[in-house]
Amino acid sequence: PMNCTIGPGLEGAIVCDTKIGYVNGSKGWLIYQGYDIFDLCAYSSFEEVSYLLFHGKLPSKDELVSFKQKLNLYRNIPQTIRQLDSFNIEEMSPMASVRLGSELMRQQLSHRIEEQVQLLYGGISADEDSISMEIEPTGGERATYEFESDEEELVDSCYQCIAGLSSIMGAIVRLRAGHLALEPDPNLGFAANLLYMMSGKKPTPLEERVMDICLILHAEHGINASTFATMVVASTLSDIYSSVGAGIAALSGPLHGGANEEVVKTLEEIKSVDNVKPWYKKLKEENGKVMGFGHRVYKAYDPRARILEPMAKLLVNDKPQMQEMYNIAKSIETEVQEDMGQEQKIFPNVDFYSGIVYKSLGIDSEYYTPIFAVSRISGWTAHVVEYLKKNRIFRPRAIYVGDYLNEFIPIEERE
Numbered sequence: 330p331m332n333c334t335i336g337p338g339l340e341g342a343i344v345c346d347t348k349i350g351y352v353n354g355s356k357g358w359l360i361y362q363g364y365d366i367f368d369l370c371a372y373s374s375f376e377e378v379s380y381l382l383f384h385g386k387l388p389s390k391d392e393l394v395s396f397k398q399k400l401n402l403y404r405n406i407p408q409t410i411r412q413l414d415s416f417n418i419e420e421m422s423p424m425a426s427v428r429l430g431s432e433l434m435r436q437q438l439s440h441r442i443e444e445q446v447q448l449l450y451g452g453i454s455a456d457e458d459s460i461s462m463e464i465e466p467t468g469g470e471r472a473t474y475e476f477e478s479d480e481e482e483l484v485d486s487c488y489q490c491i492a493g494l495s496s497i498m499g500a501i502v503r504l505r506a507g508h509l510a511l512e513p514d515p516n517l518g519f520a521a522n523l524l525y526m527m528s529g530k531k532p533t534p535l536e537e538r539v540m541d542i543c544l545i546l547h548a549e550h551g552i553n554a555s556t557f558a559t560m561v562v563a564s565t566l567s568d569i570y571s572s573v574g575a576g577i578a579a580l581s582g583p584l585h586g587g588a589n590e591e592v593v594k595t596l597e598e599i600k601s602v603d604n605v606k607p608w609y610k611k612l613k614e615e616n617g618k619v620m621g622f623g624h625r626v627y628k629a630y631d632p633r634a635r636i637l638e639p640m641a642k643l644l645v646n647d648k649p650q651m652q653e654m655y656n657i658a659k660s661i662e663t664e665v666q667e668d669m670g671q672e673q674k675i676f677p678n679v680d681f682y683s684g685i686v687y688k689s690l691g692i693d694s695e696y697y698t699p700i701f702a703v704s705r706i707s708g709w710t711a712h713v714v715e716y717l718k719k720n721r722i723f724r725p726r727a728i729y730v731g732d733y734l735n736e737f738i739p740i741e742e743r744e
């Protein structure tokens with residue numbers, strides 16, 4: 330037990346120990362398993378970072394090769410994609426479709442994956458059913474997760490989620506545009522394949538690298554709302570797909586992952602740098618929030634925005650229309666900086682420049698939050714694996730401020 334002061338929205342609450350990610354809000358640091366986000370973006374790949382989040386160390390060459398092979402294998406989920414196609418996903422939000430995809434994977438994946446693994450690797454067990462968590466009484470008291478025996482299988486299911494939902498994401502984009510879903514390309518890495526499955530075009534090396542960095546940047550961020558939601562569901566000993574479904578639901582809100590889409594809509598509405606000052610004045614009069622600014626933990630510039638801003642600048646260089654969008658964003662940053670920056674410590678967060686980066690890659694704004702989800706699945710599921718080692722169901726309480734002992738009045742006598 331440790332003492333902490335808890336504010337509204339669980340501000341200041343400590344829910345667990347973790348080695349996976351560390352956000353130092355006053356210094357503006359973001360660390361994954363001991364590695365600085367700037368180094369990871371400069372030298373690493375999404376696959377390497379995902380491995381790091383699970384295993385606490387960077388992979389050797391052989392480990393990375395076999396991890397990539399697994400992800401490649403688990404990207405192939407044609408049956409799930411076919412089932413997804415039987416729903417009217419054009420009428421659903423993309424985030425709801427990703428959540429549906431997670432549920433369809435839960436229902437379908439195990440048999441097909443098992444067949445493929447046996448075919449390719451001669452029978453490594455990857456049966457999804459094996460992730461069902463056995464409950465055993467401990468000392469005659471509460472039920473706990475039998476972690477040692479099941480960890481490998483749980484981790485494998487997490488890999489299936491990471492890889493499978495990237496294919497689902499690609500299929501959602503294609504199906505919503507009235508095209509056929511594409512099969513994954515085994516010769517492409519995670520980032521390049523995601524872009525390919527969404528657009529039908531093989532990305533350039535620059536596009537691939539940009540997407541890879543975006544995926545690395547979004548992969549993990551401590552106990553944020555969606556990670557916590559995922560962990561809460563997992564702590565009930567539900568399955569990993571349902572837990573990830575909770576993460577997707579939490580991420581979709583505009584105060585969390587949904588902010589990136591809102592930012593681009595706002596920039597498009599503002600249209601020109603000349604309109605920024607009147608727009609900002611009106612927003613403040615209406616007590617509105619500037620999407621893509623502020624953070625519960627960062628009281629310094631978000632390091633992810635530090636990386637995304639120059640990337641956005643570079644990418645809009647040869648695109649005049651996008652150039653104006655970037656200029657509007659910079660102008661908003663100046664307004665907020667002068668108004669609330671130093672005093673209230675409100676700076677751009679990850680969502681402010683990411684939309685410009687994605688738009689420069691030709692991606693529609695409705696897919697920015699789903700891409701965030703596809704990347705964050707690594708962080709969500711790594712936290713689940715870590716937490717389940719010492720699982721205890723999350724069960725906070727509220728301070729009851731309602732009435733006591735009201736007299737029950739039969740419905741006929743109520744006014």
Ligand code: CMC
Pocket residue numbers: 338553583584585586587588617618619620621622623624625626673675678679680
């Ligand atoms: N624009 C204007 N004022 C703001 C903003 C903003 N974006 N963010 C915080 N403030 C003000 C807020 O009005 C409040 O002022 P006062 O004390 O005078 O009432 C003060 O700063 C504290 O804000 P808060 O809303 O109590 O802070 P929080 O820790 O509860 O919320 C936040 C954090 C991220 C939800 C919030 O900053 C926000 O709504 N930002 C806009 C949405 C956004 O960009 N979300 C993405 C977050 S980063 C990626 C992610 O997690 O998904």
